[in-house]
Amino acid sequence: MEFITADSWTDALRIKTERPGAAPIAGGTDVMVELNFDLRRPEALLDLSRIRELKDWDVVGGSVQLGAGVSYTRVIEELADRLPALAMAARTVGSPQIRNRGTVAGNLATASPAGDAHPVLLATGAVVEAESFQRGVRKIPVDGFFTGVKRCALEPDELIRAVVIPTAAGPQQFSKVGTRNAMVIAVCSFAIALDLDARTVGTGIGSAGPTPLAARAAERFLVGELDWDTLKVSEAAAARFGKLVAQAAQPIDDVRGTASYRKHALEVLAVRALGWIRGCA
Amino acid sequence: MTVTTSTPVHKGIGGSPLRPDGTLKVTGEFAYSSDLWAEGMLYGSTLRSPHPRARIVRIDTSAAAAMAGVHAVLTSADIPGKKTYGLIADDCPVLAIDEVRYHGEPVAVVAADDLDTARRAAKAIVVEYEVLEPVSDMRRAAFDAESPRVHADRADNIVRYQPVRRGNPDAADLQDRVAVVVTREYEVGMQDQAFLGPESGLAIPTEDGGVDLHVATQWLHVDQEQMAPCLALPPEKVQLTLAGVGGAFGGREDLSMQIHASMLALRTKRPVKMVYDRRESFFGHVHRHPALMKYTHAADADGRLVYAKAQLLLDGGAYASTTDAVVGNAASLGIGPYECDDVLIEAYGLYTNNPPCGAMRGFGAVQACFAYESQMDEVAAALGMDPVEIRRINAVKEGSILPTGQRIEGPAPLREILDELVTMPMPPEPSLPEPGEPEPRTRVPGERWELPPGGYGNTTRGEGVRRGVGYGVGIKNICYSEGFDDFSTARVRLEISGGEPIASVHTAAAEVGQGLVTLQAQIARTELGVDHAVVLPADTQVGSAGSSSASRQSYMTGGAVKTACEAVRMEVIELARRKFPELLSDDESWSDIHLADGALHLGAGVATGARLLARLSDVLGTDVVEATREYHHRRTNPLDPETGQGDSHVQFAMAAHRAVVDVDVELGLVHVVQMDVVQDVGKILNRLSLEGQIQGGTAQGLGLALMEEIQTRDGLVRNPSFTDYLIPTILDMPPLNMRILEFADPNSPYGLRGAGEPPTLSSTPAIVAAVRAACGRPLRRIPLRPEQIALVEGYGDEGGEEDV
Structure with a gap:
């Protein structure tokens, strides 16, 4: 297998156009597992880890532009104030070693339904910036990014340059159920983000469907039920919100848990998150 | 049994000298069996059955054999000798013969220039199966x-x-x-042993047509015994050397790649290395x-x-x-x-x-x-009794008769263990984060804040959390049972080098991480009164040591080293008597001589007025004293096949745990807050190693209680990876408080009692009892799963197909 190191972003895009079969590798925390298990044999690996341009984040117009090479550790250390839910999700990713290597963009590119960052990206309305050498930048809203189990909207010649995530404009939460205290793939996960200015609610569900999902009916319901000044919601409405989140999930039975447990747990997580959001107000 | 020196020998029995492999393992420099390398070596790979039960209609190896870089493709037809092996019954084919009987059964092996080629060649072997209905229930x-x-x-x-x-x-x-x-x-x-070092070894063909195998295993001689007939070689032409073992826990008792690599090496006349990856390891051991x-x-x-x-x-x-x-x-x-x-x-x-x-x-x-x-x-619950009290009332003691009719000889201090356990301090009441705390905090040493159930997943700020306490007791037999004479052999040598006495110990006992190499040296130092003791690499050049199993190596190989040291000591004293007869006066006895601090003393210990007679360096000079001894435990008997009566066990060991858990009863998640353990070990030989064993055993029991399971469906393994076969991390393992009791066994070396297994037994039921106490559910299947613990209402089983 050929190993190609790209020195610059332009270089990387050019190589990806010439060699669409080359698998991009940044932190390698997903790609290397697949290679080690012989699940895929790409014709080449395209190393993005030396590209300076990908290693930064910036605030542009009320959003964080998160470079594709920014590690989870840096999200936790540098962005917990601006992107609290993403930082919460980042804390649940793997082990410290994996968080030092793994990236949000890498999570997106492998598009696992269990990717820890995905529910937060859905809840916050993030946008994926994909770029190709010939066609330039394409902005893909995250709710149109996941197209199936481990499939996404990237074209063979495209690479993810950055993820644009709106800076928090209200309370956010992320919770993940796993059967051990750390370093565990989610049995299911849930994210919620409130925008107090726009008075909107965003949600995201992980590991409970073929792709990460948003609970749109639950969002609409909560927008109407929430007292936006106190962030209070009646107990009955909170319970209903929990049911609507559970209904949005499309889980299966697998080695990590049953479909019925996943729905139950999502309901519990959604109701609890509402309680915590009041505490944050 | 008495220790022959009254002043404790530096780094001797009862001390906690650091293990020689410790620093190397922590810094990543230790050579494991997977690190083996030889000039010109080939890599082996195994083709395994995708079916739990199928008839093999046809195997076509031609495409694989024709690949560039492939040196051998072998099936059952190529086994040089006997085609099956096994530890007790030899029913296991070296490579599948006409039929496969489990998912992952080896069907063919390949040797190639590199691992990738070997794996691709294995995939290129065509096997036509007639799939049969598996017996899976x-x-x-x-x-x-x-x-x-x-x-x-x-x-x-x-x-x-x-x-x-x-x-x-x-x-x-x-x-x-x-x-x-x-x-x-x-x-x-x-449950799986989940040792971290995958099955691996290096087979090197020898000039006389035999094979030298360097391998991570638990019992070199039983490997040799099973391998030789299959390779059609006399045992002496199959020599084994222990390579660095990355954990065993029983999973290396059975053969894995030993015969395969040796067959390939004999066929290709090249060294052949085989290393399983993690997935293959799940299929590669029992x-x-x-x-x-x-x-x-x-x-x-x-x-x-x-x-x-x-x-x-x-x-x-x-x-x-x-x-x-x-x-x-x-x-x-x-x-x-x-x-x-x-x-x-x-x-x-x-x-x-x-x-x-x-x-x-x-x-x-x-x-x-x-x-x-x-x-x-x-x-206890049915009677409204305390769970500890019911165990106390019924506890065995010295002289109790087991259901097999065997009378427990020597101390069986279960009541003392329980009495000690209940005096240990309980953890403070739960201090969970306040509702409204934005996110969980890291556990700070000294600051009392518990990780909630759900760990770092941020699933509760106290909602649904209830605390429970549970107890568990276990009894384990030590050494092999039912008439098996699992003796051990030790060769001990004492000589002077650079003016200093040096003891060297040679056994075939497998250091699998438990600390046996440290202990063997401790025994030699204590018994021979020397500071320098070296343990030689374990191989088949010395007699069998038996298996590193059944908590038996301190007892058996410890006993063998001690016995060999005693023989060396007697010979040294005899040498002194011959060389320096004037050392003792007529009313003094050579049998009162003790070895300590590199010298012969009359009387035991300086404090009691022992007299220094001669330095070992003067007594030995250029002489070398060596003794090889076997150590056998007392005889046991088979169980009667009809009545199950018989004195089947050598020794019994007991431990008891108390577990304190927090359970999120709505999500069904468990956090073990604290565990307390009391274990009787007869005699502490190395406290540090012992505590490590108790920690590890407790953790493995925790894993069985809460997460560790190989899931199968219709005989197919569904989670052969550390992604989905979960073992406890450091964040799952709670603080473990220990009290270690020393009720000496009159029959064993130093009074010791095997210690590796008992904590694995009692840890599991203690945790499950604590979870039951917290959530009030019966929980009769382990490992516990969240859906068993949580009250899941209103969601029927509407699961679809499984993804990957």
Whole structure:
């Protein structure tokens, strides 16, 4: 297998156009597992880890532009104030070693339904910036990014340059159920983000469907039920919100848990998150 | 038995010298078997069955053999000698013959220039299968006469049936005393040893047509014994050297790549290395037997057991491995360390087309322990009694008779263990984050803040969290049982080098991480009164040491080293008597001479007025004193096949745990807050190593209680990876407080009691009892899953297909 190191972003895009079969590798925390298990044999690996341009984040117009090479550790250390839910999700990713290597963009590119960052990206309305050498930048809203189990909207010649995530404009939460205290793939996960200015609610569900999902009916319901000044919601409405989140999930039975447990747990997580959001107000 | 020096020898018995491999392992410099390398070596790879049961219609190796870089492609037709092997029954094919009986069974092996080529070649082998219905339900395997037989040449699917009958639980006169009867069924899932160093070794062909194998294993000589006939070689032409072992826990008792790599090396006349990856490792070794157990306990109004009945089914999978002995343990220890005169235990070991199961830490005693301890709690609850009190009332002691009729000789201090356990401090009440805290905090040492159930997942700020406390007790046999003479051999040599006496110890005992190399040197230092002791690499150039199993190596190889040291010491004294007869006056005896501080002393220890007679360097000069000795434990007997009566065990060891857990009863998540353990070890030989064993055993028991399970469906393994086979991390393992008791065993070296396994037994039921106490649910299957603990209402089973 050929190993190609790209020195610059332009270089990387050019190589990806010439060699669409080359698998991009940044932190390698997903790609290397697949290679080690012989699940895929790409014709080449395209190393993005030396590209300076990908290693930064910036605030542009009320959003964080998160470079594709920014590690989870840096999200936790540098962005917990601006992107609290993403930082919460980042804390649940793997082990410290994996968080030092793994990236949000890498999570997106492998598009696992269990990717820890995905529910937060859905809840916050993030946008994926994909770029190709010939066609330039394409902005893909995250709710149109996941197209199936481990499939996404990237074209063979495209690479993810950055993820644009709106800076928090209200309370956010992320919770993940796993059967051990750390370093565990989610049995299911849930994210919620409130925008107090726009008075909107965003949600995201992980590991409970073929792709990460948003609970749109639950969002609409909560927008109407929430007292936006106190962030209070009646107990009955909170319970209903929990049911609507559970209904949005499309889980299966697998080695990590049953479909019925996943729905139950999502309901519990959604109701609890509402309680915590009041505490944050 | 007395220690011959009254002043403790530096780094001798009772000290905690650091292990020689410790720093290397922590810094990543230790050479494991997977690091082996030889000039010109080839890499081996294994093709395994994708089916749990199928007839092999045809194998075509031509495409694989024709690939560039491929040097050999071997199937069962190429096995040089005997085509099957096994630890107890030799029913396991070296490579599948006409039929595959489990998912992952080796079918063919390949040697190639590099690992990738070898793996691609293995994939290029064409095997045509006729898929057959697997026998995957052990209940059917045992009792359904219509069930297919896993081995066509056998009358049924039963590897061993062992009843144990004592008294008569159905006797009419017992029933008057009975106040409560509790009948329950329990289930234990398939646990894996999950050692970190995958199966690996390097086979080097020798000039005389034999093979040298460097391998990570638990018992070099039993490997050699099984390999030689299959390779059609005399045993002396199959020499083994222990390579760096990355954990074992029973999973290296059975052969994995030993014969395969040797066959390839003999065929290609090149060194061949085989290293399994993690996925293959899950298929490459036996697991702990899953169990279905039905128990009935009857007690009188005071809580005393009146009678007990148990039926245990143990799924041995496709091949016998050590199922026979596992059944013997489950049967003989089936009701635990409790006195009861009227008992019927029936244990079955079964053949199925599930993955083969064999040895794992606790070996048959673990499964039974989960059931009988759960029963003790049920009986206590039915009587409104305290769970510790019911265990105290029924506890065995020295002189108690087990259901097998065996009388416990030597201390059996279960009451003392329990009395100690309840005095240990409880953790403070839960201090969970306040609702509204934005996110969980890291646990800061010294600051009292517990990780909540759900760990770092941010799933609760105290909602749904309840605390529970539970207890567990276990009894484990030490050393091999049922008439097996698992002796050990040690060669000890004493010589002067650079003016200093140096003792060297040579055994074939496998250091699998437990600290045996450290202990062997400690014994030599103590017995020979020297500072320098070296332990030579373990190989088959010295007699068998038996297996690093059954908590037996301190006892057996420790005993062998001690005995050999005693022989060396006598020879040294004899040498002194011949060389320097004037050292003693007529009224002094050579038998009062002791070795300490590199010298011969009359009398034991300086404090008691011992007189220095001569330095070892002067006595030995250029002479070398060497002795090789075997150590045998006392004889045991097989269990009677009809009654299960017999003095089958050498020694018994016991531990007790208390577990304190926080359970999120809505999500079904568990956090173990604290564990406390009391264990009797007879004599502490190395406190640091011992504490490590108790920590590790407790953690492995925690894993079985809460997360560790190889999941199968219709014989297919569903989670062969560390992504989905979860083992506890450092954040799952709570603070463990230990009290170690020393009730010396009069029959064992130094009074020691094997210590590696007992904590694995009692940890599991203690945790499950604590979770039951918190959530109020029966929880009769382990490992516990969140959906068992949480009240899941309103969501039917609407699961779709599984993804990957």
